[in-house]
Amino acid sequence: MNGLVWARRRRTAARFWSQFRQNKAGVFGLVVLALFVLTALLAPVLTPDNALSVTRPPGSPLDGPSADFPLGTDRSGRSMVDMIIWGSRVSLTVGFWATFISIAFGTLFGILAGHFGGWGSSLLMRVTDWFLVMPSLVLGVALAAVLGRSLTTIIVAIGVTSWPTTARLVRAQTLAVEARPYIERARALGGGHLHVMSNHVLPNVMPIVLAQTTLMVGSAILTESTFAFLGLGDPTTASWGATIQAARDVGAVSSRMWWYILPPGIAIVLVVLAFTLVGRAIEGVLNPKLRERL
Amino acid sequence: MADSALPTAPVPQLAQSVRDRSGVRRRLRYYGEKLGGSLVSLFAVILTSFFLFRIIPGDPVRTMTHGRPVSIEQQEQLRREFGLDKPLAEQFWSYLTGVLRLDFGDSFQFNRPVTDLIGERLWPTVLLVGTSVVISAALGLWLGVRGAWNHGSLSDRVNTGVALTLWSVPSFWLGLILIVIFASGAGWFPTSGMESTAVEGWERIPDVAHHMVLPLVTLVAVVYAQYLMIMRSSLLDEMGSDYIVTARAKGLRDLIVRRRHAVPNALLPTVTLIFVNLGFVVFGAVLVETIFSWPGLGQLFYSGLSVPDLPLVQGLFILFSAAVILMNLLADLLYPILDPRVRP
Numbered sequence: 001m002n003g004l005v006w007a008r009r010r011r012t013a014a015r016f017w018s019q020f021r022q023n024k025a026g027v028f029g030l031v032v033l034a035l036f037v038l039t040a041l042l043a044p045v046l047t048p049d050n051a052l053s054v055t056r057p058p059g060s061p062l063d064g065p066s067a068d069f070p071l072g073t074d075r076s077g078r079s080m081v082d083m084i085i086w087g088s089r090v091s092l093t094v095g096f097w098a099t100f101i102s103i104a105f106g107t108l109f110g111i112l113a114g115h116f117g118g119w120g121s122s123l124l125m126r127v128t129d130w131f132l133v134m135p136s137l138v139l140g141v142a143l144a145a146v147l148g149r150s151l152t153t154i155i156v157a158i159g160v161t162s163w164p165t166t167a168r169l170v171r172a173q174t175l176a177v178e179a180r181p182y183i184e185r186a187r188a189l190g191g192g193h194l195h196v197m198s199n200h201v202l203p204n205v206m207p208i209v210l211a212q213t214t215l216m217v218g219s220a221i222l223t224e225s226t227f228a229f230l231g232l233g234d235p236t237t238a239s240w241g242a243t244i245q246a247a248r249d250v251g252a253v254s255s256r257m258w259w260y261i262l263p264p265g266i267a268i269v270l271v272v273l274a275f276t277l278v279g280r281a282i283e284g285v286l287n288p289k290l291r292e293r294l
Numbered sequence: 295m296a297d298s299a300l301p302t303a304p305v306p307q308l309a310q311s312v313r314d315r316s317g318v319r320r321r322l323r324y325y326g327e328k329l330g331g332s333l334v335s336l337f338a339v340i341l342t343s344f345f346l347f348r349i350i351p352g353d354p355v356r357t358m359t360h361g362r363p364v365s366i367e368q369q370e371q372l373r374r375e376f377g378l379d380k381p382l383a384e385q386f387w388s389y390l391t392g393v394l395r396l397d398f399g400d401s402f403q404f405n406r407p408v409t410d411l412i413g414e415r416l417w418p419t420v421l422l423v424g425t426s427v428v429i430s431a432a433l434g435l436w437l438g439v440r441g442a443w444n445h446g447s448l449s450d451r452v453n454t455g456v457a458l459t460l461w462s463v464p465s466f467w468l469g470l471i472l473i474v475i476f477a478s479g480a481g482w483f484p485t486s487g488m489e490s491t492a493v494e495g496w497e498r499i500p501d502v503a504h505h506m507v508l509p510l511v512t513l514v515a516v517v518y519a520q521y522l523m524i525m526r527s528s529l530l531d532e533m534g535s536d537y538i539v540t541a542r543a544k545g546l547r548d549l550i551v552r553r554r555h556a557v558p559n560a561l562l563p564t565v566t567l568i569f570v571n572l573g574f575v576v577f578g579a580v581l582v583e584t585i586f587s588w589p590g591l592g593q594l595f596y597s598g599l600s601v602p603d604l605p606l607v608q609g610l611f612i613l614f615s616a617a618v619i620l621m622n623l624l625a626d627l628l629y630p631i632l633d634p635r636v637r638p
Contacts, residue, residue, distance in 0.1 A: 126338075129331070254485075269463050
């Protein structure tokens with residue numbers, strides 16, 4: 001890599017940002033995301049030491065909103081505000097790691113299938129089809145049963161069930177890229193499979209992968225809340241989905257304890273929406289045809 | 295007869311028939327490939343479902359007899375009855391032959407054939423989720439067309455924003471909120487179930503409809519955004535086409551251009567989506583059915599998972615996956631008929 005390449009990349013990044021900025025919804029999403037990331041990072045500073053303690057909770061159980069506890073307390077007497085703050089850690093962690101697994105596998109298999117073709121590619125695509133038709137919830141439940149109930153299980157379950165979508169997308173893009181003449185030039189100059197895939201195909205596939213990534217984090221967070229709600233997560237983790245499940249368990253629905261049910265759900269909606277908006281904005285920048293429509 | 299008078303005539307005719315034959319062969323090959331692929335997928339699903347649920351830990355016999363005093367002999371007896379004591383290969387063979395006869399064995403927890411249970415629970419799910427697919431597709435397509443035609447307008451931006459927000463809502467949470475507000479709060483709708491016990495005859499129809507409102511609203515709200523977004527972007531693609539410009543240049547009214555020219559073409563990509571979602575109809579809405587205690591397949595599945603009730607979960611798993619495979623196949627077969635451009 002020489003200075004020229006870096007200068008070109010910096011210019012591209014600057015152009016990308018100036019176009020992204022024009023999408024107000026995307027900027028809004030980015031701001032919301034930044035706030036949530038900040039909250040997640042500062043969770044230990046923002047909340048008291050015993051915020052998550054069940055044995056020494058800061059308040060009494062199931063109290064409505066008050067000056068000390070703006071959103072009331074949960075069934076153990078923990079402040080709902082603190083629960084939401086700590087929950088952002090769980091959601092973002094699961095979202096990022098599950099997406100990382102899914103994107104890594106999807107990109108790898110997508111490029112391999114697109115580059116090599118032949119029966120190996122058909123076999124790989126059959127496998128992705130097979131993953132696509134299987135209800136992901138079922139696979140997740142089975143995996144959770146095998147690996148035990150923990151955050152890692154949820155991450156693996158979401159990652160493993162969501163990679164086929166990325167793989168299909170990347171394969172299509174790989175096929176399109178490999179049809180271009182400069183790939184032929186690279187081959188003619190003696191570039192091997194690995195060279196073509198890593199130096200020519202990958203950089204051209206990355207933009208699509210980037211947009212897919214942000215969209216996938218949102219849906220991974222949504223799936224995490226579902227799994228946690230079904231009781232597949234670690235019961236001691238303060239996940240938003242688990243909090244909603246706990247609220248349902250203590251009968252918050254029939255006794256209308258809105259402060260117990262409403263906040264975790266709103267937090268989920270905000271984070272997922274923010275990721276979706278950012279993802280769409282990135283798509284718009286990458287695909288000018290799409291941009292006019294946003 | 296006329297051929298002999300015109301010697302050149304048979305040649306193009308021959309060429310035509312040769313092309314026809316190779317076209318037929320190509321088409322047959324296309325359909326054959328799609329059909330074969332679906333069968334392979336189906337077999338893979340049957341295989342998976344056997345092994346996937348063997349690895350779920352937990353002794354079903356112990357769960358079944360939980361809380362009851364059962365002797366070791368009785369437990370062995372139960373094990374024999376369900377065939378859990380046989381070698382794995384033998385279990386697999388009887389499972390495979392059973393599946394091909396649509397016999398999934400007896401449920402552990404209900405002690406009845408899984409096929410009967412599925413038959414009972416199928417219709418409530420098809421009714422609920424099928425209705426939700428129809429409503430959300432109609433709503434999403436309508437809003438999508440309107441949004442694309444006036445894209446950038448205030449109503450377009452509001453509609454897209456609302457749809458994306460609702461799409462980000464966890465369905466189980468929305469269900470709970472609706473119950474809090476409209477069922478346990480205002481008391482307008484029942485909190486759970488599909489019908490009231492005391493109602494008989496024709497009265498059952500409005501009763502079931504009354505029970506169905508909240509689950510239906512939940513399902514439609516979280517799904518219709520998909521249709522809206524696809525329809526909107528597909529119609530926007532079409533709006534730039536030359537034939538639309540031509541139609542406009544002919545002086546056709548805006549409404550005619552939209553209805554007769556743009557929308558039919560833009561509908562094509564949504565066909566796939568509708569079929570994919572129809573495939574998930576029987577999978578239903580595990581969460582929504584569980585929250586509203588709707589007596590469908592999703593709720594049955596949820597109850598089977600918690601035991602774990604192997605035959606039940608296996609049977610449902612195969613049913614769910616088979617439905618998706620079947621609908622994808624139908625979409626593949628139907629698409630060339632709807633769109634001559636992709637005809638094999």
